[in-house]
Amino acid sequence: MSVRTRVAPSPTGTPHLGTAYIALFNKAYAEQQGGDFILRIEDSDAARSSKQSETDILDALKWLDLSWDEGPDIGGSYGPYRISERLRIYEAHANELIQSGGAFRCFCSQERLDDLRREQQRRSETPKYDGHCLALSASEIQRRMDAGESHVVRLRVPETGDCTFTDQIRGEISIPWQQIDMQVLVKSDGFPTYHLCATVDDHLMGITHILRGEEWISSCPKHVLIYDYFGWQFQELFHLPLLRNTDQSKMSKRKNPTGINYYRDRGYLPEALLNYLATMGWSMPDEREQFSYAQFTENLDLIRISPRGPVFDIEKLDWLNGCYIRDLSNDEFQTRVVSWAGNSERVEKIVSMLQERTERFDQVLPQVEYLLGDRKPIDKEDLAHTSLSEEDVLKILDFATRTLESASTWRSDEIGVALRQTAEICGYKVRDFVAPLFVALSGRKVALPLFDSIEVLGLELTRARFRSAIEILGGISNKKLKKLDKEWTTLTQT
């Protein structure tokens, strides 16, 4: 049987490094084995998924040269490759599970579930469904369905014993069934959840090896169970370690640039980034650290993946990227710098605000220095403001980041509207509110218009600069963060 692997990102945000990391290993392994690598879009959460995000993710993977043999854009013989286009398949499978007793309908109200959860937490138990609707008779279920009562479909989970499965990297893993919740497989709106989609699709798409993030280990029993109920052959499992922040926690955008586009926009070479990702949890047999994708594919041995979560070290990535850049011929270097800097979309945006501020061409570069180059170093004093306390400045930087993260369209006018609104609801004058943002973004007191600059720099770079400014002010403690979370929720709800 030919090897088939997949990566299944959910289009709910900007392209993530973790997706690239997982995609890299999946693709390389499939290629090495003469198999196929599949891209599937996991858009089962209709509310959070967006077409834009999907496009961005596909583009980012293409930038890294992580192309796929089958996917939503190019099709393939196991399609469609978007969850949202396969709803009938899941419906049929959910019904089959209900028939066979592997799943059941649950009519419990949100209130009952909330109460249950609270009670279980109070008793320090793992919160999970108590099986209330398991006791419903067939006629009762039929009556409530006929009455149009809203309900979900849940997975039936054994009450005793352990679920044992093998992770090829870690060995045998046993998890007590007691720990496993009776997972919702079909939501009350009729949409399937991840667990149903992923298992059904992996089987139907003939996936033979699953390489995914370690965070999925604890939901393996659910998947094992679904496969058992259907009588399907389970795939070989490989759980790759989670990329970590410097403090060892799971890599997150709050502490690290996690967006693929951040690395693209700062001028990392895709082959260098890929090479670096390949050294996370894995090493060449001869310990060579600089190697091409082809060499990686040739030497990859999944068993040699280390289960230990590696810290993503930007300093080492910088070194490696430097190696790649110096290896370029002069011609290649020129071509690549120009295509990076001269990204026509970006240049167009810059030109419009630059021209009216220019008397001689030698004034052009100094003005755009912070847009094309790194921001100048700043310190606490630069961020200080006469009518704002340090606390205010921190809050402004944090709330501005949140505002931008929830922006639906990335255009300067809309960014402006959104930021002004945030300033207003927080009770700041717009002029005061934008002052720290100006410094954080440009490293200067005088710069090109703020909202346009933000548009040009993009979310990833902007966020990184705001975050760095926050760090310069001493950072935001967990306690403070919780307070800000709360305040933000209150402010944005009203």
Next chain:
RNA sequence: GUCCCCUUCGUCUAGUGGCCCAGGACACUGGGUUUUCAUCCCAGCAACAGGGGUUCGACUCCCCUAGGGGACGCCA
């Protein structure tokens, strides 16, 4: 809190019972080359989490403890 996973220099890692008083790389420090800087070269710093076993012998196998991480959603 419960369950699961993990544990070699600050960081990425080599190491599958003797080749290891632990090797490489990044970072850092010192020196050399260079009109400066960078590159490059050389040198240095620095780790087997702790405690018990098993064994002639343990970084490697087993157990316990500690620490770190993850999961516990009608998110994925």
